[in-house]
Amino acid sequence: KMSGNSNAQKYYIDEIFTAAANGDVEAITKGYNMLSISPDVTDKMGWTPLMCAARNGHVNVMGFLLQQGADPKHMNKSGQTALDVASFWNQTGSVNFLNGFLKPNKSPVMEVVHYFGFSALDRQSYQRSDENEMKKAMRMENAKYVVFADLQLLVSNDAVTGKSQNVVYLTWGEIEKYLSIVDHDLIFLGVGNIDKGLLVRETHHAQLNDSPYFAVNFKKVSRDDEFSPEKYNGSFTDKDNRRLMMMLQKNESGLVAQARSVLAWHERYNFCPTCGNETIMKDFGYKRLCISESCTTHKGAHNTSFPRTDPVVIILVASKDGSKCLLGRQSRFPRGMYSCIAGFMEPGESIEDAARREVFEESGVKVGQVEYHSSQPWPFPSNIMIGLIGRAVCDDINVDKVELEDARWFDKPEVAKAILEGFGRKEGLVVPPHTAIAHHLIKTWVQRNSNSNL
């Protein structure tokens, strides 16, 4: 295939766009055969060949392009997908074809894997209570230790340069000497192979010879004293800045979320909430036991003995007519940034009702239909963000100034522009970065066409 010769390349790209607009499958096949380019190559308006074909009703070309892996949800610079283009130009054949492709009967629903949600380890919960096996695993040559000090993560020094980040893993040989001299919590994470970049759902659980992973949180370590991060060409993330913990490779984010959430629980649950006596860690991090034998928490399973996970609802609300979405701004947000409405669930609520309540409390907007989108673990300290998309039944805004600085309706082209220009945008609306579930909720709404109910 051709590469490097930019004039010839430009010629064939033009041919591809022309062929797409004309419905010439033979010519478009030839164009792609000559070049090593994405099926979603764009022109200066951000149009893809799929959009050109959809604009002119050429279902044959669309079939070819989708087979090549063209993304039907790609947006042009006006925030339109191929389906939006087809609808605008009344190309019923294209609309039906794309709808059929986007909502097939048999293809699996794509599950969004969010940052902090990349689950690469088999947690092997049955191992946790087997102290002998665990102690053996700790000493294995391929055992890996993730290190925290006061819940701040040890990352490689490239972090400082602002580049994408890696966790520093220590070996048993490196970690052992500190365990006897620095006060710490040590927990088991699971077994797997982070380097493979595969989800546990893809590997279908641990393989022989995979590494056991552990996490250690050193408490009140004086940082240039016993444990010196410099020795490992690393630094601890800053207490007041979560930025570095948000710049990890995605395949390491889930491991860090698990480790930090469980370790934060041990920081906060040194005493029994039911009787006030001390508690001790059990099961390599997944249980705490009250030392008072008369405490009622010893009878039956008692939730205070197990890690706490706080469910948070986060919702993109579309306006009554579907053309706008509701975003709110907290005063601590970066300049220009607005995000989805979010809040903690309360006892005795369904997920959908919690979302309706939060939106009403914070913005005054009344929400009807609510649909689940995806979920993201959030380790500050231990939340599960439940992402939803909803539709307003009454658009009137009445902002609760204690919770929000502002809440507004934004129209689709404006939001599409904010997504395309990214988090670093200098003026106008700024939406949260890819690492936040809010980004994906907003993007999903923008990509939905006018036929969608939400």
Place this chain on the structure above:
Amino acid sequence: KMSGNSNAQKYYIDEIFTAAANGDVEAITKGYNMLSISPDVTDKMGWTPLMCAARNGHVNVMGFLLQQGADPKHMNKSGQTALDVASFWNQTGSVNFLNGFLKPNKSPVMEVVHYFGFSALDRQSYQRSDENEMKKAMRMENAKYVVFADLQLLVSNDAVTGKSQNVVYLTWGEIEKYLSIVDHDLIFLGVGNIDKGLLVRETHHAQLNDSPYFAVNFKKVSRDDEFSPEKYNGSFTDKDNRRLMMMLQKNESGLVAQARSVLAWHERYNFCPTCGNETIMKDFGYKRLCISESCTTHKGAHNTSFPRTDPVVIILVASKDGSKCLLGRQSRFPRGMYSCIAGFMEPGESIEDAARREVFEESGVKVGQVEYHSSQPWPFPSNIMIGLIGRAVCDDINVDKVELEDARWFDKPEVAKAILEGFGRKEGLVVPPHTAIAHHLIKTWVQRNSNSNL
């Protein structure tokens, strides 16, 4: 309209079934005009007129019946819906028509309101910290008090007869005298009108003149002493039996879930988990504060200060080929009963990954695609059940005998029969009752047709 004359009625019902099978819209219209019967009237095989029309491809009759409110998800005694019947008889026109009706572009997704999830009150969280307003509300004539003793609910005496149940509400005049003599927790629930039987999403929050609702939990009350339930023609539900709390009117179940969950939290969190000192209730039930001023929980928002809600995943797993579903049995279940696999989420997990992990841990079955269905609050003590439907990628069963007594694949006709025959079934598979989210997950799977991916 006709009623009481059973011979004539039988004649017109026969006419309706014949007309449906023949595609005679005029005759079927006439039949329904003569009778006051459901569009889902069934014959002795459990077939509805819609099924007869679908069987023979009469889209005109199907349109008429659906317009009359016929339920396309109704099952006959073989567990088939109209769509299943149409598919079996290769009636492509009927299949397309029903698919179009079942998956329309614009109609709202129906949200399942589960037992304990009926949210009729506007919680008015902003009121909770306003002690003066709250004290005024407590003394209002239309204020209503839900009463617990040791977390057991006061219900009307009809409970004992096994009939559907009502909460006993006390007035300020009745409750006031006990508050000074019996140790108790008192919390605010919200404002609304339970009797209306409307969800807060339907009323769109409180109306003027609606009642404020409170809940009181009397601690260690000797039951025939200060507070005597007999005075109010009521009884407390039994400590070891949740049955009566599951027999409430649906519109009262959400109020009870909210009250019991929050009150149970106060039972368990009398001490600060971070420093071990005592805590006190604030904000009429929605916060606890450590009495030690030096405690770190006073700095910033600290999750230990707020009610705990534990997320639980519960999943119906379909087999790889879609024909069977996985159900498990705990030894404490009633005879014959199997249910969906469930378990607590762990920190740092997405909802979908937690479900895959639980199924693998308890049954050895490996799950691929997972789809959200609905959620149900569960007040024992304060869970949120997150209902999912998933598809196995590997069907091999390997039961964890610590967690489950048994786990098996059940085929669709068997499960359909169990649903149709109800919870009281004497032999064969028994599925959980309507009050459990598991029932609805199982039913949804049975009702899905063979074209569905899950």
